[in-house]
Amino acid sequence: MLDPPPIRDDLMKPMHPALAVAADPVIEVRGLDKTYEGGFHALKGIDLDVRRGEIFALLGPNGAGKTTLISIICGIVNPGSGTVTVDGHDIVRDWRKTRTIIGLVPQELKTDAFETVWNTVRFSRGLFGKAPDDAYLEQLLKDLSLWDKRDARILMLSGGMKRRVMIAKALSHQPTVLFLDEPTAGVDVELRRDMWAMVRRLRESGVTIILTTHYIEEAEDMADRVGVINKGELIVVEEKTTLMQKLGKKQLRLQLHEAIAELPQALSAYQLELNGKRDEITYTYDTQGERTGITMLLRDLAAAGIGFKDLSTRQDTLEQIFVELVKEGA
């Protein structure tokens, strides 16, 4: 198993921990609109702030506009109307400055298959205007468990190794803003876990991370804030915990002593669900409501002579929230 790569302090631009996830935005997107030549309206007036030092998860179904948004900020796709600033610099006017700050791990494995790991990482660093620093690159490759493969041609590497090469290339010029576009797609569970450990370490060193992922449980686990984009529109941007509280429904499940034929009329106000075996009642309630109604329900159940032997609660996962949001926007 791969040890979670310890990112050296001097690998990243140092930032005092107190500054982590400060409220000041490092990326500001205002009214960003993009229509491709074929007429496809990929982004519709996006407004978004990404805070310095946070992990921001951008979620959305395929074709929602995630990659277009990232590509515009990184300079790969020309913006339509609207503005984007990175660390206070406009991506069109001060493109040289903003591109120096940004690192990108694209969705697809795009590498020069015939080149060695070492040369390709060295190439990336030079491309971004940084003087050669073999000591830094050596440490970076060691942190990503690639040092032993430094002289191997990329075509000889496994998919997981190639993915790490992509990350090494993106970090070769010590960016302070890192975009990870589906970084764990096609990566096995173990390596995925290691990669997320590395992402956390990067964040701790002050790097702002914007990630897209289809593994929503990862976003739930990793992100400070979540944005959901659908059909080119940013439909929600929220602290992850707040989003889950706001939109997440909570359910109380009561395991009955014995099955009942039907729910008494007196309990109809609670909109209870009786399961197939008729021995479990589910009560869905709003966590944001002033009262959950649980106390009243338990009292009314007792009054109706319905006893229960066990109870449990369950909250919507981010995935369920995401599916609901996207369904609503459809």
Add this chain to the structure above:
Amino acid sequence: MNFHFVNVHGIRAIYRFEMARTGRTLMQSILSPVVSTSLYFVVFGSAIGSRITSVEGVSYAAFIIPGLVMLSLLMQSVSNASFGIYFPKFVGTIYEVHSAPLSYLEIVTGYVGAAATKAIIVGVIILVTARLFVDYSIAHPAVMVLFLVMTTVAFSLFGFIIGIWADNFEKLQVVPLMIITPLTFLGGSFYSIHMLPPFWQKVTLFNPVVYLISGFRWSFYGLADVNVGVSVAATLFFLALCLAGVWWIFKTGWRLKA
């Protein structure tokens, strides 16, 4: 280095990366053109040269040297530059160049500089190889170097445009094989255009390669089909045309950026 003005490290990275590719494909990049040019010397220089003893006072074998070098320069410049930019497009690594803090001019300098360097290396090797077959002299070395550089840069720019235009490997081959080679063969590589009938002498003046070969040959033997000043002007015009083309491509993002 003042990074705010020129990304020297970026240019160097592209240049070195492209030059390193030559090292990996030594057979294709260096040996192949040298072998094929040597064959031209054997076939044209020895076989035909034994029938045509001299052209305007220069032995036929020596006469064809500038044309053969020019043929290789054009082919190498175009193919190196077109492949250099097409390959990252094909495998998708071009995203990195687009997202890097590199101006269009810096990108072109890296790719075209490497392509032109490789073509010049091949040209010089062919000149050295030719010495094994023929005794020749260079009357105006400075002008020869000027033509060498102008031609390789101009045609590397042309190749760069082809590499951006091409969306498959077939297109990458079409222009060098279907346009550059015929124009070079019909541009006086193996003959003086004065040897043609008057009508075809006029027609051949529409071939831009005539001016390159004529100017280049003048730098060797002081012989020219067209005035050397006109040759320099024509080469510069083609260079400017290619520069304008590249500038337009980057300005519009044609076939590069969505």
